Amino acid sequence: MSDVLKGADTSLLRDEIAAMENVRPIPRISVQAFCESEATAKAVQRAGEDRRMAKAHLRVHMGGIRAATEHYSSAPTPNLIILESRALPGDLVNELDTLAEVCDPGSKVVIVGHFNDVGLYRDLTRRGISEYLVAPVSMADVMSVIAGLFADPDAKPLGRIIAFVGAKGGVGASTLAHNVAWSISRLFSTDVLLADLDLPFGTANINFDQDPAQGIAEAVFSADRMDEVFLDRLLAKCADHLSLLAAPSMLDRTYDFAGDAFTALIETAQRTTPVVILDVPHVWNDWTRNVLAKADEVAIVASPDLANLRNAKNLVDTLRKGRPNDKPPHLILNQIQMPKRPEITATDFCDPLQLEPVGLVAFDPLTFGGAANNGRMIAEADPKHAAVEIFDQIAHVLTGRGEPRRAKRASGLDFLARLRRK
The missing domain is CATH 3.40.50.300 (P-loop containing nucleotide triphosphate hydrolases)
Structure with missing residues (x-):
């Protein structure tokens, strides 16, 4: 069984690497993530260690949206905030309303949620959320979202x-x-x-x-x-x-x-x-x-x-x-x-x-x-x-x-x- 799982992990890693080949280098931005699960924290941390993130500054915290609200009540917000929440859709929106009171309007926000809900996605985008991902997320998912938000879509392909x-x-x-x-x-x-x-x-x-x-x-x-x-x-x-x-x-x-x-x-x-x-x-x-x-x-x-x-x-x-x-x-x-x-x-x-x-x-x-x-x-x-x-x-x-x-x-x-x- 362990050999089968090891083979599956290797195949998954190979798929992630293939998905990353067309990701452009990330510009000099600041990113902070507030996660609730170790799996999501690990995926974000792996993205921060990637060579395409060499210019960016990324920090990973635990505690989700409530920890982010407490943190930004006395600290400036970065270019991008990644937030994981296990909350129900209604509770998630309420928590985000509280966070919005302490966030700078120029910061982009990505939500990692645990509910595959189209209505929730539409509600979040109307409120200015840049992207909503459904957990579990991979390192390639995180990198693709960051690149999509900050890389120039009209730029020519890199050599x-x-x-x-x-x-x-x-x-x-x-x-x-x-x-x-x-x-x-x-x-x-x-x-x-x-x-x-x-x-x-x-x-x-x-x-x-x-x-x-x-x-x-x-x-x-x-x-x-x-x-x-x-x-x-x-x-x-x-x-x-x-x-x-x-x-x-x-x-x-x-x-x-x-x-x-x-x-x-x-x-x-x-x-x-x-x-x-x-x-x-x-x-x-x-x-x-x-x-x-x-x-x-x-x-x-x-x-x-x-x-x-x-x-x-x-x-x-x-x-x-x-x-x-x-x-x-x-x-x-x-x-x-x-x-x-x-x-x-x-x-x-x-x-x-x-x-x-x-x-x-x-x-x-x-x-x-x-x-x-x-x-x-x-x-x-x-x-x-x-x-x-x-x-x-x-x-x-x-x-x-x-x-x-x-x-x-x-x-x-x-x-x-x-x-x-x-």
Whole structure:
């Protein structure tokens, strides 16, 4: 029975995560909730921990409408008040009339009630209540209501933020980020912005044979000027649908950033571009943790050895804890089947992480090294190379575009399936 319940909980969580994918980030507002049940309090608290609520300030109290009335008799009301009440419809309206005497007229109010009553709903909306939800409510219900009240309904859809990070230095995370960015732009004919966040040692300009005069350094050090026009001036065109925000790759200064140093850049980029690829360096500090927390999708690139497994496990555990309402990170195993190197099998590497890899890329220094030296992507250097299909597979998964068409060559996922059968 416990396994059945656990499976049901996992399915419910998966449904909540799917429902949250189109929820826009919440602006800087204050939210206070007064709940009567632990279930509702937990749902609201989980919403407050979501990365899309990073700018908002939320507090959860117990006690329902009466506690709220007592609290606001001597305190200002926030932008949004969420109130749970088990009261009968007539008693609920009376309690709200008492609360209205101590509330500021500009505050929005959402009621979580326990009666599915159309007449009550109409009465509450006539009295200025913003929304009425019938308990039990989920975290996704709470987030959707807040977004509906405070997000601009006429705003354009936000671009998808995809962050690539290596479990260890030298595992090829940047190479994969660049090639997957190329695949997305080629497969879907959609605009892609590739941002190289490794300011001192970034390689995106080399891999794309670009030498822009400006790039990500100007974007970060002039964050107060950041807007769509300024960002567009900093981009280098790599292909019809692919633009690059290159790193200076110079050591003329140090790059010690605050935790929110890249926030303005990322928010501007996702307002202007359907897909934003972030090439995150293998360091761990406030700003890299913040960047990974803000991403819609995180791809961890690792090679099959013990140090990579340890680091990947730490990354996966940290991201799962910091992004409880998001899908787990994706895993890409790179440089596998290196001659004469002892390796952890793909199955043994993935099991402790509880992840299935979205791609398995074989070690091929001749092709990858030649492409890098010539400033070309693998698809340009050798369109029939097996890695190209794997990059396309990863592109489909990370953009949520569904599964690619089956090709004759075996993809990385097919390869893993064969490993499991042995």
